[in-house]
Amino acid sequence: MGRGRSRTSGLLPSALQRLGRGLRRLPFTRSSDAPDRLEAMTVTETENDRIARVEHVRTRLREALAPLRDGEEGSVLFGLDVDGTLVDHDGEMSPGVHDALVAAASAQRVVIATGRSLGATLPIARMAGVERGYAVCSNGAVTIELDPSADEGWRVLETRAFQPEEALRTLREVAPNAHYAVETVDGAFYATPGFQDASFGVEAIPTDLDELLVLEAVRVVVHVPDLTPQEFAQLIDESGVHGVQYAIGWTAWLDMAAPGVSKATALESVRARLDIETSRTVTIGDGFNDVEMLRWAGVGIAMGQAVDGVKDSADLVTLDVWNDGAAEVLRTVVD
Numbered sequence: 001m002g003r004g005r006s007r008t009s010g011l012l013p014s015a016l017q018r019l020g021r022g023l024r025r026l027p028f029t030r031s032s033d034a035p036d037r038l039e040a041m042t043v044t045e046t047e048n049d050r051i052a053r054v055e056h057v058r059t060r061l062r063e064a065l066a067p068l069r070d071g072e073e074g075s076v077l078f079g080l081d082v083d084g085t086l087v088d089h090d091g092e093m094s095p096g097v098h099d100a101l102v103a104a105a106s107a108q109r110v111v112i113a114t115g116r117s118l119g120a121t122l123p124i125a126r127m128a129g130v131e132r133g134y135a136v137c138s139n140g141a142v143t144i145e146l147d148p149s150a151d152e153g154w155r156v157l158e159t160r161a162f163q164p165e166e167a168l169r170t171l172r173e174v175a176p177n178a179h180y181a182v183e184t185v186d187g188a189f190y191a192t193p194g195f196q197d198a199s200f201g202v203e204a205i206p207t208d209l210d211e212l213l214v215l216e217a218v219r220v221v222v223h224v225p226d227l228t229p230q231e232f233a234q235l236i237d238e239s240g241v242h243g244v245q246y247a248i249g250w251t252a253w254l255d256m257a258a259p260g261v262s263k264a265t266a267l268e269s270v271r272a273r274l275d276i277e278t279s280r281t282v283t284i285g286d287g288f289n290d291v292e293m294l295r296w297a298g299v300g301i302a303m304g305q306a307v308d309g310v311k312d313s314a315d316l317v318t319l320d321v322w323n324d325g326a327a328e329v330l331r332t333v334v335d
Contacts, residue, residue, distance in 0.1 A: 057304075057319055061332045064299055064316055068280060068333050073107050076333060077276045079136070079267045079293055080326065081285035082114040082124050083199070085303055088321050091198065093127060100327035102129035104334045111270055113263040115139045115255055115289050117219070118187045119201025122154065134273075138183060139289050140266035141218035141257050158269060159185050162258035164220045165213045171222065172209060182212045183219040190215060195223065220256040255289060263289065264296035282333070284318065284326050286310060301329055 045053070068076050080086055086101065087093045104110050105128055112125050113136040121137045125146060134157075135144050143158040164182065171178060181191035181204055190212055191204035263285075271281060279298040283290070286303035291313040294300030302311045304320030311317050319325035 054319065054323070057317070057325075058328060058332070060316055061301075061318065061328060065282070065329070065332045068282065068299075071280065074109055074274075075276060075280055076108040077267075077271055077274065077281045078104060078108060078110045078330065078333075079113045079263065079281065079283040079297065080110065080128075081263075081283075081287065081290050082112060082116060082121070084286035084305070084321055085284050085326050086112075086124065086128070094324055094327075096324040097327045098127065100324075100330040100334070101127075104330040105129040105133070107334050109133060109274060109276065111136060111267060113140075113267055113283070113285075113293060115219075115287075116199045117183055117189065117201040118142055118144060118156075120199050121201070134270045136263055136266040136270070138219040139255055139257050140261045140263045141183075142185075142187075143266045143269060158266070159218055160258045160261045161185055161216045161218050164215075164217045164256060167256060168209065168213050168220070179223055180209060180212055181221040182207075182215045182217045183221075184215060185218055191221075197221075197223075218257070222254040222256070224254070262292040264292035267293055267296065282329065284329055286321065 080101075083089065083091075086097055101110065110128060110130050111134050112121055112128065112130065114121055114124070116124070116137060118137045121135050121144075125135050130146055131148055131153075133146050135146060135154075136142075137144065141160045142156065144154045145157050146154050168180060171180075179192045179195035181189055181195055181197075181200065183189050183200070187202065189200045189202055189204040190207040191200075192209055192212070193206040196204050263283075267281070267283070271278065277298075281296075281298045282301065283293045283297035283299075284301045284303065285291075285294060286306040288310060290302075291310060294302060294310070294314045297315075299316065300314045301316045301318050302314035303325050304317055304323070306314075306317070318328050
């Protein structure tokens, strides 16, 4: 299947002016009730149609993943996105996904790979039954090892930091009222006053933008709730920001990282540590920040509710998050 292009980043004045006008219109609160949230079903289908669609997906998964059912335990690496993949956009994990995760973690290598910070990733790893192993946080900027013998049960293995000053200064020129957050190497968050989000995993420390400019970051967040994700993506795509890696989420939410850093680069490092064949890697995701890891994997699988740009980067498409699409993949390999 064809692979979609990646996004890299420096904002041109005209694009920034349009962004600035949008940013000044509404207060900044990220919400799962955003009008552009993807719903579980966008067309009406009969029960027979639904059954046929589900069976078609399962058949495709069985055919593609059959080679991974052979081999020793621990020979398959799953790289799993969280929001929109393991949990829905209200943060709920279904019993089916939970059970499939626990079974997969006991038999193979399950690596949580998320845009969430360290503090918001650890609860998901524990819920998934991953007590030993690895997790990729902050879109690849932070990789941790889970180990019950370590202090607090985990240790940081790798971090990739960068200086966001130039990008933030450019944005501030046209969007002085925008809300920004900077995640630092130690897992702390510093954000312009009033900007808090559960994905931070900790309470953000209110910080003036002038102070954010000089911090060394592993991740920078910009939230623009009054633009649709499509409008925001087009605006950023036209602008051409340089010097950072970025991904746009399922709302008008922008994550920045160091150049060349992604979930894929972190997963490759984990794969090398574990000495797992690339052909025996499987990734599942639904967002633009998952595109690189979908391309990287031996088998990249998009969630059913993912937009076409993400699906085009995958080898297969599973069911959507409301129908336990990730569990279908895990059970196909592990059961």
